[in-house]
Amino acid sequence: xxxxxxxxxxxxxxxxxxxxxxxxxxxxxxxxxxxxxxxxxxxxxxxxxxxxxxxxxxxxxxxxxxxxxxxxxxxxxxxxxxxxxxxxxxxxxxxxxxxxxxxxxxxxxxxxxxxxxxxx
Amino acid sequence: xxxxxxxxxxxxxxxxxxxxxxxxxxxxxxxxxxxxxxxxxxxxxxxxxxxxxxxxxxxxxxxxxxxxxxxxxxxxxxxxxxxxxxxxxxxxxxxxxxxxxxxxxxxxxxxxxxxxxxxx
DNA sequence: GCTTATGGACTACACCCGTAGTCAATCTAG
DNA sequence: CTAGATTGACTACGGGTGTAGTCCATAAGC
Numbered sequence: 001x002x003x004x005x006x007x008x009x010x011x012x013x014x015x016x017x018x019x020x021x022x023x024x025x026x027x028x029x030x031x032x033x034x035x036x037x038x039x040x041x042x043x044x045x046x047x048x049x050x051x052x053x054x055x056x057x058x059x060x061x062x063x064x065x066x067x068x069x070x071x072x073x074x075x076x077x078x079x080x081x082x083x084x085x086x087x088x089x090x091x092x093x094x095x096x097x098x099x100x101x102x103x104x105x106x107x108x109x110x111x112x113x114x115x116x117x118x119x120x
Numbered sequence: 121x122x123x124x125x126x127x128x129x130x131x132x133x134x135x136x137x138x139x140x141x142x143x144x145x146x147x148x149x150x151x152x153x154x155x156x157x158x159x160x161x162x163x164x165x166x167x168x169x170x171x172x173x174x175x176x177x178x179x180x181x182x183x184x185x186x187x188x189x190x191x192x193x194x195x196x197x198x199x200x201x202x203x204x205x206x207x208x209x210x211x212x213x214x215x216x217x218x219x220x221x222x223x224x225x226x227x228x229x230x231x232x233x234x235x236x237x238x239x240x
Numbered sequence: 241g242c243t244t245a246t247g248g249a250c251t252a253c254a255c256c257c258g259t260a261g262t263c264a265a266t267c268t269a270g
Numbered sequence: 271c272t273a274g275a276t277t278g279a280c281t282a283c284g285g286g287t288g289t290a291g292t293c294c295a296t297a298a299g300c
Binding site for chain 1: 125128191193194195196197198199201202204205206207208209210211212213214215216217218219220223226227228230231232234235238239
């Protein structure tokens with residue numbers, strides 16, 4: 001199930017707030033993307049068609065909610081990136097992230113906890 | 121400078137061994153991808169056109185070498201993924217990677233060293 | 241009640257991408 | 271020297287993707 005970058009914007013909204021209608025999604029996105037409502041409806045239709053969203057009739061309109069778990073999707077995509085760019089090794093990716101964007105205190109603490117658990 | 125997945129396969133070869141000709145690249149890829157030499161040449165032409173490769177004439181053929189650093193490209197793409205999928209936070213990505221693919225001893229050691237340095 | 245806004249369904253269209261094919265020139269094996 | 275292989279340049283083409291437009295039915299404002 002391939003989700004394109006534009007479609008992902010929609011998914012991100014619905015993962016945060018499942019069960020919105022097209023107009024509400026448009027509203028949630030209006031600050032970041034200047035998308036015509038038609039565009040959003042096209043993306044919604046494609047996502048439904050490819051099984052990434054389910055619909056529920058609500059009067060004259062549909063309410064949309066994700067049919068795929070955000071975590072599962074993130075995991076799959078992260079794995080793909082690591083394979084494509086880093087030959088499957090995760091550590092260099094983390095090093096790059098640390099360098100490019102900097103990890104803050106919380107990130108570092110979180111990672112340390114994670115490593116501790118992994119070493120167990 | 122957008123590099124597509126297919127183009128990235130070429131870049132990966134040239135990052136490892138800059139200065140190859142089309143036929144040599146085809147040879148380096150023949151085990152993983154069953155690409156026609158035409159396909160490879162098309163990808164090379166597109167990469168040159170978008171400035172990701174430089175060429176050097178060598179008799180009747182070209183030798184290709186990357187015009188972008190692998191590290192810089194990796195960094196940019198890693199950042200894009202984190203933004204698109206994780207709202208900019210790196211730690212959840214690492215958690216996913218650890219979960220999905222498992223980090224081995226070396227990875228863990230590497231990350232610990234990295235965190236140590238970051239905490240400085 | 242008429243007009244206008246809104247909903248979903250279907251259609252459009254240009255550009256990108258993967259995957260080659262054609263062509264003309266040139267190199268190479270016999 | 272001739273026939274085939276190889277090279278880069280250009281062309282092709284179907285499916286995916288971003289970005290809407292059209293159509294028809296219905297809801298809502300006046």
